[in-house]
Each structure stands twice: as C-alpha cells, then as structure tokens.
Amino acid sequence: xxxxxxxxxxxxxxxxxxxxxxxxxxxxxxxxxxxxxxxxxxxxxxxxxxxxxxxxxxxxxxxxxxxxxxxxxxxxxxxxxxxxxxxxxxxxxxxxxxxxxxxxxxxxxxxxxxxxxxxxxxxxxxxxxxxxxxxxxxxxxxxxxxxxxxxxxxxxxxxxxxxxxxxxxxxxxxxxxxxxxxxxxxxxxxxxxxxxxxxxxxxxxxxxxxxxxxxxxxxxxxxxxxxxxxxxxxxxxxxxxxxxxxxxxxxxxxxxxxxxxxxxxxxxxxxxxxxxxxxxxxxxxxxxxxxxxxxxxxxxxxxxxxxxxxxxxxxxxxxxxxxxxxxxxxxxxxxxxxxxxxxxxxxxxxxxxxxxxxxxxxxxxxxxxxxxxxxxxxxxxxxxxxxxxxxxxxxxxxxxxxxxxxxxxxxxxx
Numbered sequence: 345x346x347x348x349x350x351x352x353x354x355x356x357x358x359x360x361x362x363x364x365x366x367x368x369x370x371x372x373x374x375x376x377x378x379x380x381x382x383x384x385x386x387x388x389x390x391x392x393x394x395x396x397x398x399x400x401x402x403x404x405x406x407x408x409x410x411x412x413x414x415x416x417x418x419x420x421x422x423x424x425x426x427x428x429x430x431x432x433x434x435x436x437x438x439x440x441x442x443x444x445x446x447x448x449x450x451x452x453x454x455x456x457x458x459x460x461x462x463x464x465x466x467x468x469x470x471x472x473x474x475x476x477x478x479x480x481x482x483x484x485x486x487x488x489x490x491x492x493x494x495x496x497x498x499x500x501x502x503x504x505x506x507x508x509x510x511x512x513x514x515x516x517x518x519x520x521x522x523x524x525x526x527x528x529x530x531x532x533x534x535x536x537x538x539x540x541x542x543x544x545x546x547x548x549x550x551x552x553x554x555x556x557x558x559x560x561x562x563x564x565x566x567x568x569x570x571x572x573x574x575x576x577x578x579x580x581x582x583x584x585x586x587x588x589x590x591x592x593x594x595x596x597x598x599x600x601x602x603x604x605x606x607x608x609x610x611x612x613x614x615x616x617x618x619x620x621x622x623x624x625x626x627x628x629x630x631x632x633x634x635x636x637x638x639x640x641x642x643x644x645x646x647x648x649x650x651x652x653x654x655x656x657x658x659x660x661x662x663x664x665x666x667x668x669x670x671x672x673x674x675x676x677x678x679x680x681x682x683x684x685x686x687x688x689x690x691x692x693x694x695x696x697x698x699x700x701x702x703x704x705x706x707x708x709x710x711x712x713x714x715x716x717x718x719x720x721x722x723x724x725x726x727x728x729x730x731x732x733x734x735x736x737x738x739x740x741x742x743x744x745x746x747x748x749x750x751x752x753x754x755x756x757x758x
Contacts, residue, residue, distance in 0.1 A: 345731070349375070349381075349399065351374060352374075352381065352383030352385075352393060352463040353385070354366075354367050354370050354371065355391075355393050355418070355643065355667055355669060355742070356388065356418060356540075356742065357519050357742075358377060358740040358741050358742050359740045359744045360738045361642055361739070361741060361742060362530065362737070362738040362739065362741060362745070363433075363684075363738070366739065367576075367671070367739050368671070368684070369427055369674060370673075371388075371395060371669065371671065371672040372675065372684075374393070374395055374672075375395050375672060375676065375677065379383075379392050379394065379395050379396030379398075379399045379656055379658070380392055380393070380394050380395065380396070380654070380658040381395070381401060381544075381584060381657070381677075384403075385670055386440065387420065387666060388420050388421070389419075389420065389421050389422050391418070391574065391645070391664045391665045391667050392658075392660065392662070392664060392665065392668065393666050393667045393669055393672075394666050394667065394669060395501075395669050395672040395673065395676075396656070396673060396675075396676050396678065396732040397673040397674070397678070397695070398655070398656070398679070399656055399658070400668050400669075400670070400673045400701065401701050401702070402484065402514060402654055402655060402696055403646055403666060403668065404668070404700065404701040404702035404703070404704065405702050406652065406669045407441065407651070407699070407702055407703045407704065408441075408442065409649055409650055409652050410646035410647065410648055410649070410652075410666060411441045411442075411646065411647050412438065412439050412440065412441050412445075412644070412645075412646070412647070412704070413440075413441050413647065414427070414647060415647060416438050416644055416645050417438075417440050417644065417645055417667070418742055418743075420644075422647075422665060424663075424678055425647060425649065425662070426721075428562045431490075431658075433445060434543055434547070434582060434585050435583065435586045435673045436451055436584075436586040436589055436590040437469060437591060437704075437707065438588075438594075438644070439585075439662065441542075445703065445704075445735060446577060446703075447574050449707065450709070451452045451572045451573075451574065451579075451587075452565065452568060452570070452572075452587065453569070453707070455504075455565055455568065456498045456707050456708055456710060456711060457710070458710050460653055461711050461714055462573065462651070462714075463598070464504070464711070464714065465714065465718070466563055467500070467504075468500055468505060468718045469592070469722070470721040471496060471500050471503070471717050472715075472718045472719045472721075472723075473722050474499070474724050475496040475499075475719070476492075476721075476722045476726060477721075478491070478495075479491065479492050479723075479754075480756045481586045484753055484754060484755060485733065485751065485752065485753045485754070486624075486751070486752065487749055487750060487751050487752075488604060488607055488747075488750045488751075488752045489600075489603070489746075489747045489748055489749055489750040490738070490748075490749065490750075491526055492603075492604075493600045493601075493603040493604035493750075494600045494604075494711060494746070495516070495605075495751075496514075496600070496603065496715070496719060497595070497599035497600045497603065498512055498515060498516055498596045498600065498714055499512060500711075500715055501591065501592060501595040501596050501599075501708075501711075502515060502592065502596075503592060504564065504565050505518075505553075505564060505565050505566045505588070505592060506553065506562065506564035506565065506566040506567070507550075507566070507592070510526065511549060512590065514523040515549065515592060515596075515758055516596075518542050518545055518546055518549070518593070519592070519593045519596055519597050520697075522577065522692070531570045533574065533584055533723055535679070537757070543561065543589065546588065546592070546593070547585045547589075549748055550566075550585060550588040550592075550708075551581075551632040552572075553566050553588075554566070554569075554570045554581065554584050554588070555570075557569075557570035557571065558570045559572070565591065566588075569584050569587045570584055572584070572587075575631075576638070591708075594708070594744075595711070597640070597744050598641055598706075598708075598712065598744055598745070599640075599711075599712045599715050599716065600642050601634055601638060601640035601709075601739075601744060601745065601746025601747070602638050602698075602712065602716055602746070603715070603719055604635055604725075604736075604746050604747040604750055605634070605637065605638030605640065605746040605747055606634035606637070606638060606716065606720070606722060607747075607750070607752075608688045608732075608738055608747050608750060609634065609637050609638070611731065611732050611752070611756060613686045615689070615725075616686060617730075619620045619688060619689070620688055620720065620724050621724050621725065621727070624721060624724065626659045626688055626689060626724060627688075627717055627720050627721050627724070628717055629686035629688070629689070629690075630689075630720070631692075631713050631716045631717050632693035632694045632696060632713075633686065633687060633688055633690045633714060635673075635698035635699070635712075635713075635716070636674045636680075636693050636695055636696035636698055637686050638688075638698070638746055639670050639671035639678075639696075639698050640698070640744055640745070640746050641670055641698070641700070641706075641744055641745065642669070642670060642741070642742055642743055643667050643669055643742065644667075644668050644700070644704075645664075645665060645667055645669065646665075646666040646667065646668060646669070647663075647665060648661065648662055648663060648664040648666065649660050649662060670697050670698060670700070673696075673697045674696045674697060674698060677684070679681060679692070679695055680692055680695065682736065684751065692706060692742040694757060699712070704755050709745070725756065726755060726756050726757055727754055727755070727756060728753035728755040728757045729754060730752055730753070730755075730756055731751055731752065731753055731754070732750070732751070732753055733751035733752060733753055735751040736748060736749060737749040737750075
C-alpha cells in the first residue's frame, strides 16, 4: 500500500538534495516523530529510512544481518533476496559482504592506513599549493566548486593511482556523470543506461594502465591492484577495474564536495572563517565538522537477512530494505549539541557518520581528512577576504552531492 506521507520523497528525489535547507528541515521534522520511518510509493520498492545516529550505528554493526547484497544504493526496484544472483560486470567493495569484502578490502587496506597516509602529506601539500596558486592566478574571482574543489582531490587520487595527468579531465567528467546521473548538468543525453556507459568508459581508461603495471611494476597503488591476489589467485581484469572504479571516483567526488561544502559553510559563517584564519591550529579539528556539516555521501542501502529488533524498538523483517540517511544522522539532536550550528571548535564533531561506520567504514577516510586539512591550511592564511557572488548551486543526486557551482570573489594577501 502506498503511503500518503510525501515527506519521504526527499530520500528518493535527486532534486531534493539540491536544497539543503528544505531537506534538513523535513528530516528534522521526521526525526522528532521517530528515528525510523517506512515509506512506500506506487511503482517503487518500499523502504525504511533510518534517520538516527544510534540506529544507523546499530545497523552497521550488524553487517551479517544487514547486508549490501543484493542492492546497496537506492533504485526504483531491487532484486529479491531469494532471486538467483547474476554476477556483476564490475564488482566493487561497496557491493560486497562478509569474507568476500574482508579479502578484497585487505588487498588495498594498508595503502590507506594512517601511517601510510601520513607519507603522502608532502604530495598532498604540493597539490594544495598548486590549486591555491591557480585560484590566485585567476585574478579576483572564480567558480570555487568548478575551478578549485573539483580539481584538487582528483589530482591527489589519480597521482596515487599513477594515471597520467592528461587523463585527469576525462576522469573528472566520468566521475560527475557517475554520481550526478540525475542532474541535468551531468547526464548523458541519449544514453539509456548512463551508469553502465560510464563504467565501460572507466574500464577503457584504466585498461592501458593495468596492463602497463603488470609489465612494469612501480610503487603506486595501480601496481598493487594490477598485481593483486585474492585467496592465492591473481585478480582477473574485471576485478581490478572494480578497484580502479571505486578508488578513482569515490576517492575524488566525496572529498571535492567536502572541500566545496566546507568553503560554503565558512562563507555562510564569517565568524568561523575569521576564527580559522586567526587560529590555523583549529583546522585539524575543523575537518570533522566540515564532513559532519556537508555529509557528501547521502545514503547507502542495507538488506535485512533475518528478523531483527533495534534497541530503540523498531523491528525489521527478513527482506526489508533500509536506507541509511547519513546527513540526517549527522544532525541528530540526541547526539550533537546545537546540530544546526556550524562550529569549527565543536567537541563532538568526530561522532559524525560522514565516513560510515563498522565494517564498511570509508577506506579513504584518513586520506580525505588529510586533503581537507592541507587544503584549508594552504588557502585560508593567504586570503585577505573571500565572499560569495551568488547563491551556490548543489548537485541533484541521491548518492553523492554538494556545491557544483559556487562563484566567489576574493583578494589574496600580497
């Protein structure tokens, strides 16, 4: 039966995520009524929206009960739990569970541990300086989202992978098309299945690199992937492309949205901008507040494999489909003091779920923090002033979104 509660459409309507203020107002209203809501609309698979932080954490802790398989992101329909599973053309960590997920994550996990990420600090600092220098060279204005935030993390992650720089613009477009398929600015006109078309283009982009690293290994991440073994067997080509796909796209788009969204928050809260400029040592802690505030990843889906009752009382039946709403959890009034205040000195910011939780905690979280921190450490001390020219436009996407257009005016300290 279809529900008459239209508020749940904020979770399935891409355009809803382009209006942060309205989205959060509706989510807060729903949270006041309860941390979990069921929505069913004609022509769509019913789902439960899990809005509270403790509830999402409990679901994520119980990853054998609540799985990615068979559907890890929102779609109109999903495959039944009992339906025969067809092998995916490209399998990524996002779609894996249990031992399969553990084995595949272990292949690249060491690359993203805190100690290894710290070794990348100088490389990240150089890319941050390059991006800020380019911003300065543009004169007194630019589109911060397009000209700065989209380029900086892409250069970092593709440097780590070892992709030639002449391929960066192509990879940027593919990332935008993959995560912004619902946005008119990024959709491929005439493509019936944009996601599949983009995936095929990503495979074509990395085919040469994959073959090269098998023939001539280096010390980059692509070499680890190209020559990787799972359970004693070398990875097939299609398995390696799953790694390239998730590292190159998720490792870029989420961070670029965090950088752009962080800048937007600072422009909207000039007292916080001034505080960071006067106290640059606060930037380290401010990274978590930026991720909490922006919440670039909007949701993942979980599939209930057996009946389960949350500590808060909500019971799920086998076959129920759950939407983990990370932006809502990051404004949970039960967890965060003054959740609708952007505060770079926030003491509880590290409780956010912007990187997920549990077994599927974001592989690149430490790298993302490093990038955000080093970028703002480079930019803010060099600015005399910065202000918005117009209201920023946000990407219409139910999966990953943030500012896509953000014209700003500024002056650098000479």
